[in-house]
Amino acid sequence: MDFKKIIIIVVIFLIFFLGLLYFLKQDSTANQSKQSLSPEEQMTMERISPLGTGEGFWDEAISPFREDKTKPYLELLDDLKTGKINFVWEVWALRRKCKAEYTPDQCNATILAYIDAEYESPDKEKVKDLFISYFRYEEEYRKWEQPTDLSFVELYEKIKAKRRDVLNDKADLIFGMEESQVSFLEGTQNFIKQSANLPAEQRVKQFEDLKKKTYGTYYDSLVSREDKFDHYQVEMSLRDKEFNAITDPKEKEKYLNRIEIKYFGKERAGSLAEERSKESKFKESISKYELKEKDFLRENANLSAAEKEKKLKELRIQFLGSEEEADAYIRRKNIEEAGK
Known part of the structure; x- marks a missing residue:
């Protein structure tokens, strides 16, 4: 070798x-160290630390959290104030990383241990204080007997007051974004009623102004997370009166296309317009077929059922373009009839 x-x-x-x-x-x-303890000392140690001395335990317990980069306290503060992160969601995202068999207190303790391990002073104490305050609020909230005879708006005001009673100025950091969203929902209901007779462009602008004013520093973050289609539908509902007043189909399509480009871009808006065009032509084909069907049945009343069906199927294929579409038409009609 x-x-x-x-x-x-x-x-x-x-x-x-x-x-x-x-x-x-x-x-x-x-x-040897363990054996050197008297039975009484061992019992005392086990009673104080039922999970053991903790040596090595927290390292294993907090390991699922380590994949995330910790945010400095000031960055965390800024993200909370601008709505980039939702504190409650972050807490529950962390909790989902705890082992299934952990009690809530064990899971909370694991999160705090993670903060201890990953942060340096003074950030460590500040971040921990935020989490501990929230855990305390949860505990107080569970004990709180909520009034049962209040409307949602009245109850929510009570909840907001409770948050500030327990959390003081931290309530805005933790729940400010949620509260602005609830406030906007309330404001929207009033706005829809009060703005019904405004010109569409003015109505849309004022709605967006209301959103900016209500969301405040959370506006950019909240809007960035909005579903484009939901936002599009809201604008179309605000324009509903003006849109329905357009009688020329071509002008109506132009109007719709302009709004769709705003939300989905030119390419996607073009695809949507093409789909609508196909759907419109297909509906037109169905209407033509159904007129032809009526004429045929009136003029050929003496034909057998089999002969009628054979000829009608030929007509469906002729008008609808394919046997598949013809069969699909029959299935839809059968479902409609069954639902009556």
């Missing part, structure tokens, strides 16, 4: 052997 290979094997063996000795020594020392 090559001399160099022998040397390498020997070195590897020595490293392995020394490592094994070290491990055995550590294990022996731990056992």
Whole structure:
């Protein structure tokens, strides 16, 4: 055997052997330490720390959190104030990383241990205080007997007051974004009624102004998370009166296309317009077929049922373009009839 290979094997063996000795020594020392305790001392230790001394426990428990980069306190503060993050969602995202068998208190303690391990002072104390305050609020909220005879708006005002009673100025940090959204929903109901007779462009602008004013510093973050289609539908509902007043189909399509380009871009808006055109032509084909069907049945009343169906199927294929579409038409009609 090559001399160099022998040397390498020997070195590897020595490293392995020394490592094994070290491990055995550590294990022996731990056992001796435990055995040196009296039965009374062991019982006391187990009662104080039912999960053990904690040595190694938290390292394992907080490991699922370590994949996320911790935010400095000031950055966390800014993200809360601007709505980039929702504190309650963040707490529950962390909790979902806890083991299923953990109690709520164990999970909360694990989160706090993670903060201890990952943050340096003074950020550590500030971030921990935020989480501890929220945990305390949850506990108080669970104990709180809510009034049952209030409307949602009245009850929510009570909830907001409770938050400030427990959290003081932290209530705005933790719940400010949610409260602005609820406030906007309330404001929207009033706006829809009061703005019914405004010109569409003015109505849309005022609606957006209301949103900006109500959301405040959260506006950019909240709008960035809005579903484009939902936003599009809201604008179309605000324009409903003006849109329905357009009688020329071509002008109506232009109007719709302009709004769709605003939300979905030119390419997607073009695709939507094409789909509508196909749908419109298909409906027109169905109308033509149904007129032809009536004429045929009136003029051929003496034909047998089989002959009628054979001829009608030919007409459906002729008007609707394919046997598949013809069969689909019959299925839809059967479903409609069954639903009556």
